[in-house]
Amino acid sequence: MQKKYLMTPGPTPVPAEVLLTQAAPMIHHRTPDFSAAFMEAIDGLKYVFQTEASDVLVFASSGTGAMESSIANCFCPGDSVIVCRNGKFGDRMKQIAEVYGLNVIDLAYPWTQVVDPADVATALEENPGVRGVIVTQSETSSGVLNDVEKIGAIVREHPDVVLIVDSITGIGAVECKTDEWGLDVVMTGSQKGLMLPPGLAAVTVSEKAWRAYERSTLPKFYFDWKKYKKNLEKQTTPFTPAVSLILGLNEALKMIREEGIENVIARHARLAEATRKGCEALGLKLFAPPEGRGNAVTPVWVPEGVDGKAIVKIMKDKYGVTIAGGQDEYAGKIFRVGHLGYFGEFDIITTLAALEMTLAELGYEFERGAGIRAAEAVFMGA
Numbered sequence: 001m002q003k004k005y006l007m008t009p010g011p012t013p014v015p016a017e018v019l020l021t022q023a024a025p026m027i028h029h030r031t032p033d034f035s036a037a038f039m040e041a042i043d044g045l046k047y048v049f050q051t052e053a054s055d056v057l058v059f060a061s062s063g064t065g066a067m068e069s070s071i072a073n074c075f076c077p078g079d080s081v082i083v084c085r086n087g088k089f090g091d092r093m094k095q096i097a098e099v100y101g102l103n104v105i106d107l108a109y110p111w112t113q114v115v116d117p118a119d120v121a122t123a124l125e126e127n128p129g130v131r132g133v134i135v136t137q138s139e140t141s142s143g144v145l146n147d148v149e150k151i152g153a154i155v156r157e158h159p160d161v162v163l164i165v166d167s168i169t170g171i172g173a174v175e176c177k178t179d180e181w182g183l184d185v186v187m188t189g190s191q192k193g194l195m196l197p198p199g200l201a202a203v204t205v206s207e208k209a210w211r212a213y214e215r216s217t218l219p220k221f222y223f224d225w226k227k228y229k230k231n232l233e234k235q236t237t238p239f240t241p242a243v244s245l246i247l248g249l250n251e252a253l254k255m256i257r258e259e260g261i262e263n264v265i266a267r268h269a270r271l272a273e274a275t276r277k278g279c280e281a282l283g284l285k286l287f288a289p290p291e292g293r294g295n296a297v298t299p300v301w302v303p304e305g306v307d308g309k310a311i312v313k314i315m316k317d318k319y320g321v322t323i324a325g326g327q328d329e330y331a332g333k334i335f336r337v338g339h340l341g342y343f344g345e346f347d348i349i350t351t352l353a354a355l356e357m358t359l360a361e362l363g364y365e366f367e368r369g370a371g372i373r374a375a376e377a378v379f380m381g382a
């Protein structure tokens with residue numbers, strides 16, 4: 001037997017209470033029982049998204065479904081949108097926008113850099129008639145945290161521009177104040193901070209985003225927001241929902257409410273800090289810049305002379321600790337430790353211990369125990 005530890009930024013570990021709820025016998029979705037559960041889930045999601053003003057719509061899909069829905073529902077063919085991208089998921093937003101025939105104004109940055117809100121302001125000034133700004137808050141491929149609060153303050157001044165925020169690994173890990181920051185569309189997926197298996201996506205829709213919807217002529221059917229809104233008014237969904245996931249979501253949301261969203265975020269900040277300090281104490285270099293490091297995942301440069309793919313493989317095969325490798329051009333060059341959702345202090349200690357043992361086996365020279373000691377110091381407040 002080998003005990004397993006899932007230390008990836010999605011899918012993430014699912015608490016036993018949440019798993020057990022999903023094992024309950026199936027209920028039909030056109031019943032008062034389902035409606036009650038569904039409305040409880042919507043209420044809990046509003047709490048997590050920190051919104052009262054926006055609608056929250058839920059799809060049976062992965063996060064990419066929510067991304068695609070945001071494009072299909074807010075724009076017309078040929079509309080110009082500013083896509084801010086500094087990683088794989090920003091790239092995906094650009095791809096989706098292009099597939100739908102939008103004119104993309106590309107604000108591309110290296111993966112190790114944060115999006116500069118001043119560039120968004122300039123792009124808006126230089127391109128009158130732009131209809132949307134799209135940004136990834138927590139870029140999972142790079143660990144970079146983009147400042148959507150500042151970008152929100154800029155976009156708020158433009159009444160015809162919607163701000164679309166991919167917060168798929170932001171929600172539940174970092175502060176994301178949908179109403180207060182003027183975020184028009186915010187999305188997340190179930191297999192991340194919500195501590196569920198994959199299969200659900202949720203999106204917030206502000207009044208401004210509904211105005212964009214009303215003028216939008218892009219084709220849509222399964223992800224047509226209005227269908228979800230009309231059915232929400234009847235406490236149900238337009239299509240067969242992922243019933244078990246909704247029931248599990250309520251259990252997860254109960255845990256989040258009990259801890260309190262601010263404390264959930266503070267826990268993530270502590271875990272991220274301990275991971276960063278632990279890795280640095282081993283002489284490793286962090287990938288994301290100090291001014292923009294998120295709490296969901298810690299990407300780390302593979303040290304010179306060490307096989308990056310071997311780090312991930314040995315940790316998984318020999319020690320049962322699954323971390324993520326780098327994506328696209330960073331495959332083999334970085335590794336990523338996820339700490340998003342159902343994570344505690346000893347998950348980090350365990351992972352750092354496995355990392356130390358793995359690096360030692362691969363011939364990397366460092367002071368054994370230094371990583372764990374640094375993480376402990378963070379947890380002890382020393």
Ligand SMILES: Cc1ncc(COP(=O)(O)O)c(C=O)c1O
Nearest residue numbers: 062063064089138140168169189
């Ligand atoms: C920031 C971000 N956006 C989008 C996605 C895509 O979500 P999914 O894989 O659920 O379609 C992910 C998944 O890892 C993500 O981390």
